[in-house]
Amino acid sequence: MADQTLDAKGLNCPLPILKTKKMLKGMTSGQVLEVLATDPGSIADMTAFCNQTGNELLSQSNEGDVYTFEIKVA
């Protein structure tokens, strides 16, 4: 279960990443952020973002046009 949820639906690159970063900054290590996005580019971008920043991408899934990412704060 996520500690916080970010609704980034309808936003285009790079806003989902910028808003994700902003949310993560306010969270503590081990907490989980759930991100909802509709930008298809976010599949590749969230992975790259997590690889670079050391935060762990726990899961990604999609339901219709909405992609859901779960990120564990490093």
Next chain:
Amino acid sequence: MLDASENTKKMTIIVTKGTLDWAYPPFILGTTAAAMDLDVTMFFTFYGLQLLKKDLDLKVSTLGNPAMEMPMGGMHMSMPNIVSMVPGVDRMATTMMKNLIKKKGVASIEDLREAAVESDVKIIGCQMTLDLFELDRKDLIEEMEIGGAATWMEEAAKSDINLYI
């Protein structure tokens, strides 16, 4: 970056263009790099300095943009160089692009610039350009530091990525 360590990756971008369309690549890459924990310096020179005005009024030009196409009713309308001679065409293209930006959930340049400032992107304005075009420091954002080629060079020599846009 407050926790800048020896291992922090660095990037610089030289920003030379001041139209609405060309404002996007440097600000998107700069803010994204900062979000990915890179230490970012953006050096604004020549027309790029227009992007640091407190009041932004950016436009697109069809001139020198022969590949420009605007989506319209499921089709694409091409914007050959020659149409820029027609009065009002650049204004129309600017309005069309601003509408698309809103409709597609793309950030405004104002928002991206604010994000850059918030994420501690170092913003350097070129002193020579200020002199050359008689730009008033007071019309440009306060977060801008003044510098020159050597200022950029010092950062660039320490950086992993240096881009010229």
